[in-house]
Amino acid sequence: EPEVTQTPSHQVTQMGQEVILRCVPISNHLYFYWYRQILGQKVEFLVSFYNNEISEKSEIFDDQFSVERPDGSNFTLKIRSTKLEDSAMYFCASSDGQGRYEQYFGPGTRLTVT
Amino acid sequence: QKEVEQDPGPLSVPEGAIVSLNCTYSNSAFQYFMWYRQYSRKGPELLMYTYSSGNKEDGRFTAQVDKSSKYISLFIRDSQPSDSATYLCAMNSGGYQKVTFGIGTKLQVIP
Secondary structure, three states, rough: OOOOOEEEOOOEEOOOOOOEEEEEOOOOEEEEEEEEEEOOOEEEEEEEEEEEEEEEEEOOOOOOOOOOOOOOOOOOEEEOOOOOHHHHHHHHEEEOOOOOOOOOOOOEEEEEEE | OOOOEOOOOOOEEEEEOEEEEEEEEEEOOOOOEEEEEEOOOOOEEEEEEEEOOOOEOOOOOOEEOOOOOOEEEEEEOOOOOHHHHHEEEEEOOOOOOOEEEEEEEEEEEEE
């Protein structure tokens, strides 16, 4: 069964450093999303992406964040200058974009900012 | 008032019991309703996806939506220890819009 994959599974970085989280959405899916979950809190929406542009973003998704589809299979989330409060699980999700709206999530990347 | 409210539990039940998990919501724009299962430090796994009010059944799982009361439920029949996880209710206003999640209810099924 097709699934969303994410790398790395765990990333440790120092405050102020840039990180790139990588995702491979389900093949042939056209809508891509990033969510995050701070330990003990709700899963929160960050951004959605379709047709090579952002279609929706939350107030969390400020200028420190960016997303990119660098090739036909990868979808990345970049955090330019990490803060302690960016420590969370980051989940990538995808939808087929062709009439089925279900969002399928990857296993997540645990980001630890020290 | 929070958009989506869900009792975080924990909820402990004996194996074989019927489990009832619930959420309430305040945003009338929500039209699509989901239940995800999340094991510790893993990604949410989609269990049920519903649109209309009423019931939807899939194996041991039944999702129920009451839009008039802004109340959704997930029932698990013949619960198994492997059902022990956190169950997240989620919803959106339609299409490919962002999904809003509840906090999740932690369920433990005791053998």
